[in-house]
Amino acid sequence: MENINIGNKVKKYREEKGLSSRKLAKTAEITPSMLSQIERGLANPSIQTLKILAKALDVPTFSFLLEDTPTADLVVRSKQRKEMIVDGLTYELISPNFTGTLATAIMNIPPKTVSSEKLLEHKGEEIAYVLEGKIKIYLDREEYILETGDSVKIPAHMRHKWENIFEQTASILFSVTPPSF
Template identity: 30%
Template structure:
């Protein structure tokens, strides 16, 4: 088993702090994120390197953008399912968080993502290769140099088209919001 990185320890502490701040127990957050309680416990303790899928699963119920789980650390990287995402920038604009990521997809990679919440918008510029992405059932195919955007309020997919690496710049706009009472309810 590989040793967790300093980033994993920092991310675990951030997840725990956000969970506690919102009054959630580990079991409640794990259930809402649809991950194992043991996995969440290991992640919070800094014993497990988090995948991008796990972090996105946690970001939804915590009502924060992915960058908040990365402790807004520019240069932080997460990977999994043939995708590596590196945070390039994060800042607060009027009533929203704007995150910018460099994305690298392995040949044949398919990345499925759950809904990110109401009014979250993703903008993608493909810088290498071809990607099929967007809400399930209505994806768009975008080649090198192309641009696409969609509202990420439902499950969506990123898929490499062809046999080469694909790269892109992703900008995610997340409205500032507070957790709903049902998320904060004890189990």
């Protein structure tokens, strides 16, 4: 909760709506002085005041209580990606982390490697795109060869696995929601 600044959010929403502080204070039935103190972080509004401000600004009350995410934390530099190695497969995290409802990674599958011995399923829905190489994918009882530029959607709970029967490493860009690795 350390990244929450309610006053900054009130001011941001007020400015986005093109409201003066006097107009918002009047609508919310608080003094302009009190609104100024809230916006500068010198006073903490009560829940009731937050509800009134939310209504006046036409935003959900909970939006004032969400943590701010520094924008620098949203950028992932190519040379600074987090890597995981699981059973001979390398995963490069494209997303900054596993928080939220979506994660994206690049899975590198060396030649003559399989993602798992048996078909696996997970609760996440997945989209995969072949960046480089060729790969065999098993979807339930069917097998498909995907080449560079091909993609596949894997619905939640569909049993699947990846197998590289070729001589070149296959690189697969995939997104999964919710994140599950």
